Amino acid sequence: MNLKQLSQSLGLSQTTVSRALNGYPEVREETRQRVVAAAAAANYTPNSRARRLATGRAMAIGHVMPLTGREEMVNPIFADFIAGAGEVYAREGYDLLLSMVPANGTEAAYRQMASNASVDGVMVQAPTLDDPRVPLLQELGLPFLVHGRTASPEAYSWLDVANVRAFRRATDFLLDLGHRKIALLNGQESLDFALRRRRGMEEALAERGLAPNPLWMRSDIMTEQYGYRTAGELLDSDTPPTAFLVSSIIPAIGVRRAVSERGLRTGRDISIVCHDDALSYLDNDGLNAPEGPAFTSTRSSIRAAGRRCAEILLDLIDNPDQPFVQELWETDLTLGRSTGPAPT
Amino acid sequence: MNLKQLSQSLGLSQTTVSRALNGYPEVREETRQRVVAAAAAANYTPNSRARRLATGRAMAIGHVMPLTGREEMVNPIFADFIAGAGEVYAREGYDLLLSMVPANGTEAAYRQMASNASVDGVMVQAPTLDDPRVPLLQELGLPFLVHGRTASPEAYSWLDVANVRAFRRATDFLLDLGHRKIALLNGQESLDFALRRRRGMEEALAERGLAPNPLWMRSDIMTEQYGYRTAGELLDSDTPPTAFLVSSIIPAIGVRRAVSERGLRTGRDISIVCHDDALSYLDNDGLNAPEGPAFTSTRSSIRAAGRRCAEILLDLIDNPDQPFVQELWETDLTLGRSTGPAPT
DNA sequence: CGGTCTCTCCAAAGCGCTTTGGGTTGGCGA
DNA sequence: TCGCCAACCCAAAGCGCTTTGGAGAGACCG
Numbered sequence A, B: 001m002n003l004k005q006l007s008q009s010l011g012l013s014q015t016t017v018s019r020a021l022n023g024y025p026e027v028r029e030e031t032r033q034r035v036v037a038a039a040a041a042a043n044y045t046p047n048s049r050a051r052r053l054a055t056g057r058a059m060a061i062g063h064v065m066p067l068t069g070r071e072e073m074v075n076p077i078f079a080d081f082i083a084g085a086g087e088v089y090a091r092e093g094y095d096l097l098l099s100m101v102p103a104n105g106t107e108a109a110y111r112q113m114a115s116n117a118s119v120d121g122v123m124v125q126a127p128t129l130d131d132p133r134v135p136l137l138q139e140l141g142l143p144f145l146v147h148g149r150t151a152s153p154e155a156y157s158w159l160d161v162a163n164v165r166a167f168r169r170a171t172d173f174l175l176d177l178g179h180r181k182i183a184l185l186n187g188q189e190s191l192d193f194a195l196r197r198r199r200g201m202e203e204a205l206a207e208r209g210l211a212p213n214p215l216w217m218r219s220d221i222m223t224e225q226y227g228y229r230t231a232g233e234l235l236d237s238d239t240p241p242t243a244f245l246v247s248s249i250i251p252a253i254g255v256r257r258a259v260s261e262r263g264l265r266t267g268r269d270i271s272i273v274c275h276d277d278a279l280s281y282l283d284n285d286g287l288n289a290p291e292g293p294a295f296t297s298t299r300s301s302i303r304a305a306g307r308r309c310a311e312i313l314l315d316l317i318d319n320p321d322q323p324f325v326q327e328l329w330e331t332d333l334t335l336g337r338s339t340g341p342a343p344t
Numbered sequence C: 001c002g003g004t005c006t007c008t009c010c011a012a013a014g015c016g017c018t019t020t021g022g023g024t025t026g027g028c029g030a
Numbered sequence D: 001t002c003g004c005c006a007a008c009c010c011a012a013a014g015c016g017c018t019t020t021g022g023a024g025a026g027a028c029c030g
Helices: A003-010 A014-022 A031-042 A049-055 A076-094 A103-115 A132-142 A164-174 A192-207 A224-235 A249-261 A300-320 B005-009 B015-022 B028-040 B048-055 B076-092 B103-115 B133-140 B163-176 B192-207 B226-235 B249-261 B302-318
Strands: A060-068 A095-102 A121-125 A145-148 A158-161 A182-186 A217-219 A243-246 A271-276 A295-299 A324-330 A331-333 B058-068 B095-102 B121-125 B145-148 B158-161 B182-186 B217-219 B243-246 B271-276 B296-299 B326-329 B331-332
Touching: A003 A014, A003 A060, A003 A164, A014 A031, A049 B048, A049 B158, A060 A076, A060 A103, A060 A300, A076 A095, A076 A121, A095 A103, A095 B076, A121 A132, A121 B015, A132 A145, A145 A300, A158 A164, A164 A182, A164 A243, A164 A295, A164 A331, A164 B103, A182 A192, A182 A224, A182 A249, A192 A217, A192 B302, A224 A249, A224 A271, A243 A249, A249 A300, A249 B249, A271 B302, A331 B121, A331 B182, B005 B028, B005 B158, B005 B296, B015 B028, B028 B103, B058 B076, B058 B103, B058 B302, B076 B095, B076 B302, B076 B331, B095 B103, B095 B226, B103 B133, B121 B133, B121 B302, B133 B145, B158 B163, B158 B302, B163 B182, B163 B192, B163 B243, B163 B271, B163 B296, B163 B331, B182 B192, B182 B226, B182 B249, B192 B217, B226 B249, B243 B249
Parallel strands: A060 A095, A060 A121, A121 A145, A145 A158, A158 A324, A182 A217, A182 A243, A243 A271, A271 A295, B058 B095, B058 B121, B121 B145, B145 B158, B158 B326, B182 B217, B182 B243, B243 B271, B271 B296
Antiparallel strands: A095 B095, A295 A331, B296 B331
16 A cells, blocks of 8 residues: 555545645645544555655664674673664654674764765764764764764764763772772773773872872773683782772673682672663662662663663754754762772 | 766766666676776765665665563673674675564564565564564565574474573583582573473473472573572572573573672582573683683574574575575583582 | 635655666678 | 667656645635
8 A cells, every 4th residue: 555545545636645644734634634544544654765765864873883802792782772772763753773893894884874875864882082983974964973972072962971070989989998909990992981981090099199000900892701800810919909990880790700709708808889881681789779789880871871862863863053962971979889998 | 976967977878877886787898897987986876765765675674672671671682693683784785773662562663664664574583482473474474584483483484593402401411410409590481492491401300200390490581680689599598409500691690699609619519501692792701711611501602693594584585485494503512610510 | 806815735746766668789690 | 781689778667755836715805
């Protein structure tokens, strides 16, 4: 069933039927009712391909997800982000076009999305300090929103978490507990957010006249293994730290495992503070329980970020001439059972 | 730059240019070269919207991902599956349309994909025993491939892991080690694969005249917390099991945590066998190391499954009249450090 | 009562591609 | 020389929608 058939069966023109279905005012309410009823009865939906061509809108948003590392890992954080964004897209009638490509292929992916006009806009995640995707998309004229920021975040729209403040706060918290030997298990420091978190820690240390110990400053893709191995190595070293600041709950789980395997107790012998993206399938155990969650963490829901990012992007597409939207989200420092006073 | 402009600039008709670019034989090789060069120079790509309308093909595959549980969790396994499938789609020029909807909204999502013809086929994941999506898609006439099976898997194409055999084998392995008190931490038993795994375990027990202890047979969404809490509860009970058979590496990590927190050692006091989907960011630590991986597991790469599923689906779309494709993958039983003889 | 609006509705022109159904040209055999 | 066949190329007709530019019919006004 297509528009032509439907309009013929109604004895109306395609124009009128189309307008009736799309809610234009030029059609009598009574006629609209009739059209809508007939469409429903015939189980008619406009062919999206034809509609897209006619309107010139793709009604789709592109997400390009880099596969990182040798293993071409898919960052599990992205799944929740997409779940949030997808909720908004669905509500607004947009499709989500997902492209998973090796990290070095992201530019080509965006370029293709632009040149064959298969999307109305794209989401950029996990930008590096000097991310080439930003100038690329500006050049292509494709609306985009960055989740995160680059070194010069003035001339585009973004939503980011206040990473410096978050980790500064977390470090202060550990310092206040008396910790002086604090390790940082950061994400890949080619990524902007990781650099900001490091900066937050360094600032907090510097403020008390402390310098970071290079041996304790680590950076890698945030897997459980990374946390486990690195923590194990540091704990077994001559100068073990008493606290770990970890960039994600996933490696934090690994740290906890390493601690536990050594007969130490998290929260007493070793303190852990991590960033918690509030991943749906890795909730910070006991978040709402009276005894508090497992991890003390800087918390910010990645899913909520996905939702908001989608809203902003769609808005950017609808109103291309508006000023840049730049949103900075604060994190909560959630007290959990993974921290305690520095052992004396 | 569109086809019309390009053809004018070349002094050729749209027909010829289109044919040249699409590799039809009616155009002289020399002309084709010229066209291709001009297209490249002008950075021309056919408008996908127009092409889709003209060809009647969406050049897109739909994946509908249910958000499960109260928290609307996104199953982290899906991310790797999609990464595998996406690889194939990209290679074949298909887009991946991702729709994440609450578990009860999947049917509507498929229905919409069919009615507005926005995809050429869909992937069905994690089917239940009597999954309504199968008859729905048959009725809609939308090509589909099921990853997994339903109770009557005759009349459609699917790819599945030999779950019964896998868990039978795993159970046998534990029985051979002398374990008699084996707990099953299964996935949601509304899902077909979980039922098959349970059956595998029960068959292995029955073969040795043993009956499963209902107290030890658990089933839920496979989170780390689920593993941790359930194992903790069982270990603290009057009749603690000596071995855990776990449906995914994620809850297995939780089990390990519970074991470790009680001062027990995994692989000596408590044995764990799990199914390992070879998730990229949760690799079974030390898989290639001489000491063996952390977990003894039935192993089957979900990403490879995604790749193969995509291949089959695209093939199904290209050749609609072929017989059903039904592929059953065997798993490997990978020996790791999480199992040992039953303590006496 | 003619002119001007406002309501409704319609025919037809795109959107940018693919594909059908020829047309033209030159070479070759008879 | 004529006819025929490849080899190349083209004009035009869709694909199924949206949207432009009216047109007809009443209603209202002076």
